[in-house]
């Protein structure tokens with residue numbers, strides 16, 4: 001078992017990582033009173049709810065099971081959560097447990113921040129993406145019909161339990177999608193880690209227990225270190241958007257269908273790396289290391305032919321993270337070091353996009 005302390009907003013949040021670390025003793029330590037509401041979805045409930053309920057014997061536990069899917073990460077589901085909490089007459093002594101991937105984590109996290117102006121929250125992330133990314137850093141929220149994650153807040157939990165045993169039931173496509181964010185941490189902050197990922201890709205793809213703990217621990221440390229320095233994304237937290245400028249544009253061009261977030265980010269990372277070679281001194285062998293690592297994980301690096309480059313460019317310009325209409329890229333100066341650049345011309349981007357089409 002590993003424990004990382006995430007020091008943020010005057011709090012010290014334990015992030016506990018290990019195989020089978022969820023237990024009665026470990027979880028109950030972070031629940032102040034008797035009342036507990038578990039928020040999860042149909043798929044995860046079938047696989048993992050019984051065990052969690054066992055660990056919570058002795059508490060007054062109520063469970064809300066939502067339908068599965070990103071399309072339910074909306075205000076209407078948030079209303080359902082609030083209705084459920086109010087009908088159960090919970091008060092401010094409540095602890096909400098988010099049991100699920102990023103969708104449940106973001107939604108239940110936002111509900112915990114808005115119900116009675118804030119009750120306690122515990123994250124139990126069950127996808128690799130949620131374990132290395134979405135459960136850490138406090139961003140919560142729901143989608144709006146005009147865009148993703150447009151309604152939300154910053155809310156940190158009492159504790160985060162990263163139990164790798166949950167990953168045993170995760171479909172391979174979801175697992176590989178999470179690996180994309182792991183490669184990102186290596187590319188932007190840690191060359192030794194990226195080389196290790198590259199060398200050990202077979203073990204990692206086979207979800208070898210020791211490799212999993214190592215890759216999650218390194219990723220969590222990377223995210224914690226960035227967010228501790230810049231919680232509200234006024235500067236270096238934006239580095240975590242490496243690969244996301246193009247990634248988000250691909251996802252929205254495809255209406256979030258047929259490609260996972262991690263797959264879109266993988267294409268975006270190689271694209272940003274290609275710009276980095278030409279505009280910010282990234283060496284070609286470093287570019288090759290990134291490409292090779294993504295390929296080892298069977299992550300895509302070419303833009304699907306069903307989208308036009310003009311559409312992608314248009315969607316990049318709409319990205320909510322842009323300032324004054326300029327397209328922002330996170331570029332690498334070398335592996336492990338990066339910065340923001342909003343001086344890349346549309347003409348140059350369009351030309352490069354064409355070379356990335358499959």
Ligand SMILES: NC(=O)c1ccc[n+]([C@@H]2O[C@H](COP(=O)([O-])OP(=O)(O)OC[C@H]3O[C@@H](n4cnc5c(N)ncnc54)[C@H](O)[C@@H]3O)[C@@H](O)[C@H]2O)c1
Pocket residue numbers: 041043044047068069070073100101102103104106126127128129130133134135136137138139140148149166167168169170171174
């Ligand atoms: N808050 C943040 O900082 C942040 C960061 C990145 C992403 N996100 C958000 O995270 C969401 C994506 O998260 P995700 O990739 O975890 O998707 P997800 O929550 O939809 O989970 C993916 C699929 O895996 C299933 N699943 C989850 N755990 C499982 C398990 N252990 N076994 C079997 N199936 C399981 C889910 O039911 C779902 O079908 C997006 O909404 C994104 O906006 C938030």
Ligand SMILES: [Zn+2]
Pocket residue numbers: 181244261265
């Ligand atoms: Zn991402």
